[in-house]
Structure formats: C-alpha cells, structure tokens
Amino acid sequence: MTAATDISNAPNALKILGLQKEYIPGKPILKGINIEINTPGIIAIIGPSGTGKSTLLRCINRLIEPTAGEIIFHQSNLCLAKGRQLRQLRRHVGMVFQEYNLVERLSVIENVLTGRLGYMSAWQAWRRKFSQDDIDMAFQLLEAVGLTEHANKRADSLSGGQRQRVGIARAVMQDPHILLADEPTSSLDPKTAVEIMELLEKFAEEKNIPTLVNIHDVNLARRFAKRMIGMSDGIVVYDGAPEGITDDHLKQIYGGESWLV
Amino acid sequence: MAGVNASKHLDNPFKRNWLITGLWALVAVYLIYSVQTMGLSWTRFSEGLGHAGQLFDRMFPPNFERWELLLSGLAESLEIAIIASVTGIFLSLFLGLFAARNLMPSWVTIPMRGLIALCRTFHPVIIAILFVKSVGFGALAGILTLVVASIGFIAKLFAEAIEEISLKQVEAIRATGAGFVSLILFSVMPQVFSRFIGFSTYQLDSNLRNSTMVGIVGAGGLGGTLFSAFQRFDYDFVAAILITIIALIMFGEFLSNIVRRIFR
Numbered sequence: 275m276t277a278a279t280d281i282s283n284a285p286n287a288l289k290i291l292g293l294q295k296e297y298i299p300g301k302p303i304l305k306g307i308n309i310e311i312n313t314p315g316i317i318a319i320i321g322p323s324g325t326g327k328s329t330l331l332r333c334i335n336r337l338i339e340p341t342a343g344e345i346i347f348h349q350s351n352l353c354l355a356k357g358r359q360l361r362q363l364r365r366h367v368g369m370v371f372q373e374y375n376l377v378e379r380l381s382v383i384e385n386v387l388t389g390r391l392g393y394m395s396a397w398q399a400w401r402r403k404f405s406q407d408d409i410d411m412a413f414q415l416l417e418a419v420g421l422t423e424h425a426n427k428r429a430d431s432l433s434g435g436q437r438q439r440v441g442i443a444r445a446v447m448q449d450p451h452i453l454l455a456d457e458p459t460s461s462l463d464p465k466t467a468v469e470i471m472e473l474l475e476k477f478a479e480e481k482n483i484p485t486l487v488n489i490h491d492v493n494l495a496r497r498f499a500k501r502m503i504g505m506s507d508g509i510v511v512y513d514g515a516p517e518g519i520t521d522d523h524l525k526q527i528y529g530g531e532s533w534l535v
Numbered sequence: 536m537a538g539v540n541a542s543k544h545l546d547n548p549f550k551r552n553w554l555i556t557g558l559w560a561l562v563a564v565y566l567i568y569s570v571q572t573m574g575l576s577w578t579r580f581s582e583g584l585g586h587a588g589q590l591f592d593r594m595f596p597p598n599f600e601r602w603e604l605l606l607s608g609l610a611e612s613l614e615i616a617i618i619a620s621v622t623g624i625f626l627s628l629f630l631g632l633f634a635a636r637n638l639m640p641s642w643v644t645i646p647m648r649g650l651i652a653l654c655r656t657f658h659p660v661i662i663a664i665l666f667v668k669s670v671g672f673g674a675l676a677g678i679l680t681l682v683v684a685s686i687g688f689i690a691k692l693f694a695e696a697i698e699e700i701s702l703k704q705v706e707a708i709r710a711t712g713a714g715f716v717s718l719i720l721f722s723v724m725p726q727v728f729s730r731f732i733g734f735s736t737y738q739l740d741s742n743l744r745n746s747t748m749v750g751i752v753g754a755g756g757l758g759g760t761l762f763s764a765f766q767r768f769d770y771d772f773v774a775a776i777l778i779t780i781i782a783l784i785m786f787g788e789f790l791s792n793i794v795r796r797i798f799r
Contacts, residue, residue: 335710365712375707379725388721392712399717441707448711 285348285366286451286484287312288334293343295329303329305508307343311452314482316475318495318516321505322528327488330505331454334486335367336360347452365392368445368483370474372457374437376444378430382421385429385440386412389447408447415443419473435466439473446477453478453485459494467491471498492524590770597778598771604760609779612756615677616746616787620739622678623685628731630686631693632719637702651694654687663749674755681742681749688741689734693727696734700726732798736791743787747780757783 293307303326311317319327332338334345336352345352347363355363368389376385390408391399398404404412416422419439424432429440438458445453455474459467471487475498478485489495495502496516504512504519504527512523525531599605633639634647657665662683666676700723708722750758757776764772 337706337710361712361714363712364710367710367712369707369710371703371707373703375703377704377708377722377725378701379728380721388708388713389711391708391714391717391721394717396714396716396720399713399720444707444711 284312286314286482287347288452288484289344289346290330290334291344291346293330293333293345294341295326295333295338296341302341303508304333304340307508307510309503309510309513311484311486313500314484315478315500316471316485316487316498317501317503318499319486319488319503319505320490320492320495320527323490325505326508327505328456331369331456331486331488334452334454335364335369337369361392365448366451368448368450368453370438370441370445370453370455370458372460374434374441374461376429376437376440378428380429381426382429382432382440383412383416383425386416386443386447389444392448412443412447415446418476419443434462435469438462438466438470442470442473442477446481450483453483455485455487457488457490459489459491467494468497474498492519593768593770594774596771597774598769599775601772605757605775605779608750608757608760608776609783611674612746612750612758612783613743615674615681615749615756616739616742619678619681619685619746620735620742623682623742624689624735624738626682627686627690627693630690631697632723634690634694635697636694637698637700638705638723648694651687651690654683655691656687659684659745659749660752663752663754667753672753672755677746677749677754677756680754681745684745685738685742689738692734693731696727696730697723729798732795736794740784740787740791744784747783 288309288311290307290309293304294302295304296302307330319330321327329338333340334347334352336355340353343353348366350359350363352360352363377388380388387404387408389412390404393408394403413422413425416425419442421432421436421439421443424436429437432440438461441458453474458474459470462470471494474485474487477483487495487499496519499516501514502512502516502519503510504523506527506529511526512519521531521534524534630647630651634644634651636644639647659680663676663680666679670676670679704726705718705722708718713721747757747761750756750760751762753759757780761773761776761780764770764776
C-alpha cells in the first residue's frame with residue numbers, strides 16, 4: 275500500500291478513476307474508465323473509431339470536459355482544476371495531434387517555442403520575450419527531430435512527417451511529465467509512421483515520460499508499446515503487456531474476425 | 536429505351552417559372568410608373584445637361600489662389616481620417632474579438648454584435664449631424680463619426696475573419712497551458728493578421744474619403760471649405776477643392792498599397 279502511494283506521488287503518475295463522458299445526456303461515450311500510469315515508455319491505446327480514445331486523451335488535459343470521475347495528476351484532481359491551476363497542470367501534459375495542429379503561419383522554430391507559452395505571462399508573450407534558455411532548448415529539440423535546416427520556414431511549407439516532428443518537439447518543449455498522442459501516425463505513410471513512433475519512443479525513454487498513444491494500427495502498437503490498453507464501446511477491455519493480447523481480445527475490441535489475417 | 540412510351544412527352548426540366556416571370560414583369564411596370572410620376576423625360580435631361588455645361592465653364596480654370604485655406608482644410612481632413620482610423624481599428628480589434636462566436640460565449644457576443652450593428656445602422660452623414668449637435672461644430676465631431684463608421688464596418692469583418700479560423704491550431708496552443716491572451720496572440724492572430732491589414736487599409740481609404748464629407752455638415756475638414764465655396768458660387772475654387780480631394784484619395788490608395796505590400 276505504501277509503495278502504491280509512493281508511485282502516485284511521482285510527478286509523472288496519472289490515475290484515472292471512473293471517468294465518464296456524455297456528449298448527449300444518457301448516451302455515455304466513456305463508461306467508467308480506470309487506468310493507472312506511472313512508468314515511462316509508450317502505452318498504446320487501441321480500439322475502433324468512435325470508441326472514445328480521443329475523448330479519453332482530451333479529457334486528461336481538459337480540452338474536453340469530463341462528465342464524471344477523477345483524474346489525479348500532481349496530487350490534484352484535474353477534473354476540478356480551474357483557471358491558473360488548470361493551465362499549470364496542462365503545461366506538464368504535452369499533446370501531439372493527428373493533424374499536427376501547427377500554427378501554420380508561424381515558422382517552425384516559433385511553433386516549437388509556443389510550447390513554452392504556459393510558462394510565460396501575457397506581457398512576455400505579447401513582447402515575444404522567450405528566455406535564452408527556451409530558445410536554446412527549442413533549437414536543440416529541432417536538431418533532435420532532424421529539422422534544424424527548416425527552422426525558419428513557415429510551418430505550412432513542410433511535409434506531413436516533418437510537421438508531426440515539429441508537433442512532437444512542441445510537446446516536448448513543454449517539459450511534460452506525461453505525453454498524449456492522439457493518432458499521431460494516422461495521416462502518414464507507413465514508413466513515416468514508424469519514424470514518428472521511433473521518435474516518440476526516444477523521447478519517452480530519454481526524458482522518462484509515460485506516453486499515451488492512441489493508435490488503430492495493432493501491429494505498430496505491438497512493435498512499440500510497453501503496455502497496451504484495448505478499448506471497446508467506452509470501456510477498457512484489455513490492459514496489460516503487448517504479448518498478452520490475443521486474437522480473441524482483438525475480436526472483442528474490434529468485432530468480427532475477417533480482418534485478422 | 537424499350538420501356539419508355541414513345542407517344543408520351545416528358546417535361547423539359549428547364550421549365551418556365553410563371554411566378555418569376557410575373558415578378559420580372561412587375562419590376563418593369565413599376566420602373567415605368569416611377570419614371571412617369573417623377574416627370575423624367577428627355578427634354579428635362581437635355582435641359583439639365585445645359586446647366587451642367589454652364590457650371591463646368593465657370594469651374595475652369597480651377598482657382599488655387601486661396602491655397603492656404605485649401606491646405607489647412609486638407610490637413611484637417613487628413614488628421615481626422617488618421618486619428619479616426621487608428622482609434623476605430625484599435626477598438627474594432629477588441630470588439631471584433633468579443634463578437635466572435637467561436638471564441639466567446641453568447642452572453643458576450645450578442646451585446647457586442649448588437650453594438651456593432653448599431654454602428655452600421657446609420658449613414659455617416661446622419662451620425663455626423665448627431666455628433667455636431669451633441670459635441671458641437673469642428674473636427675471632434677468628424678473624428679467621432681468616422682470612429683463609429685469604422686467600428687460598424689471592420690469590427691464586423693474582424694469578427695467574421697476570426698470565426699473562420701482553424702480551431703485545431705487554437706486547441707494545440709490551449710493544450711500547452713497558455714493563458715487566454717497568449718492563446719489569442721499565438722493561435723488566433725497569426726491566422727487573421729494579413730486579413731486584418733487588408734481590412735484596415737481599406738478602412739483608412741474609406742475614412743479619407745469620408746473625412747472630406749463630414750465637413751459639409753460642420754464636422755471639420757475640407758468638406759466645410761467645399762460647402763461654403765458652393766454657397767458663394769466660387770465654382771473655380773470648388774474645382775480646385777475637388778482636384779485636391781482626388782489627389783488626397785489617390786495618395787491614400789498609394790499608401791495602402793505600400794502597407795499591403797509590406798505585410799503580405
């Protein structure tokens with residue numbers, strides 16, 4: 275019991291208890307999710323479209339308001355956080371999006387720097403007063419994702435894979451204690467998808483960040499995940515090692531079996 | 536095709552719509568009726584052209600002898616236009632933001648939209664008269680008029696531009712923990728800035744034009760000079776003023792082209 279308490283006190287521990295979300299009253303999309311996360315590395319969430327994977331991730335950083343339940347992060351309930359407290363919790367939760375969501379008219383390096391906005395006052399943001407440390411870190415991250423020579427290009431001039439690298443750099447720039455990636459590879463070709471997963475894995479291990487990745491490609495998930503969570507119809511139906519997931523589980527998660535070749 | 540009965544004619548899909556034909560006929564009838572009741576005729580028109588000819592004779596050559604009066608009126612018009620544009624655009628930035636329905640709750644946007652609509656309701660001449668009556672003759676009334684006109688026009692366009700942005704970019708910046716002001720500065724402004732510049736230069740243009748008009752009702756600027764020249768039948772001076780206004784507008788056009796080129 276004491277050991278469990280210790281783990282939940284770690285800065286990158288996340289505990290989701292009985293999380294529910296209804297967009298339409300009486301029609302829950304998340305029906306009581308319980309997940310505990312405290313180890314670094316990629317945790318893949320698999321499941322069919324429309325089962326609430328995206329909703330789950332967006333509830334964690336409160337881009338979507340949960341209907342009921344608790345999300346414990348930094349010893350406080352994220353579901354109840356408001357205003358400044360919410361923003362301070364949010365800045366330690368990095369997010370990578372399916373369609374990259376870069377600010378297209380800003381340059382690549384400016385996009386990476388926006389990851390620091392949570393640490394700056396409005397007045398500093400207005401004067402574009404990023405600290406020298408932030409600027410140095412942004413260029414280091416850009417080098418780590420292999421885009422140094424694109425630093426001053428406009429974000430909308432990059433290819434999909436390059437944009438996602440910028441998206442990852444922006445999320446890591448936040449100094450996140452946990453990373454959320456919502457279908458980060460779904461808009462990319464298979465080779466680029468693997469490269470993006472490798473990059474997420476690299477940051478997860480180097481910086482000790484638990485990284486929750488929504489993904490519908492089961493094989494890609496198996497290849498990178500240390501732990502897999504299978505969701506179906508708003509509940510968690512599998513939570514464990516990637517090796518433990520069987521065809522029966524997959525049938526339960528996705529339904530049917532003709533696609534299992 | 537065998538199944539189709541050859542003797543049965545199918546309808547042309549482009550059918551004559553009798554309602555629309557009737558409406559067009561009604562418009563034509565009303566037009567003829569209006570021309571007749573107003574007593575417009577060819578003789579009246581050619582008579583009018585004769586008067587116009589006389590006026591033009593008296594206008595040329597334009598008389599620039601009172602250039603000091605002309606220049607001070609011009610300077611005042613220019614000042615009215617610039618002050619009103621800067622103030623109006625600045626206020627419109629905030630009003631437009633608060634009127635954008637994708638970023639603000641409806642209890643904020645509805646009153647804001649009402650205010651903007653109110654600013655658009657009246658023609659600048661009517662607003663100018665109201666301000667002359669309430670704050671007195673002179674440039675202040677002109678400035679206030681054009682501020683109101685600017686808000687009515689560009690605050691609405693600003694709001695519409697903001698409503699068309701991609702919320703994905705906003706979502707991403709929100710996820711970094713950025714506060715509201717940073718969110719606006721880094722995810723909304725980059726998406727709308729170049730359009731704002733376009734609207735603003737257009738408004739500056741339009742304010743320059745209108746700043747020469749507000750003087751006619753006593754709200755300062757070159758319009759007042761023009762009006763009194765008309766009243767004293769100094770048509771050669773009127774011509775000089777009109778030429779000056781043309782120069783002013785062309786200068787404004789030139790200026791806004793430069794601004795647009797810088798911010799493209």
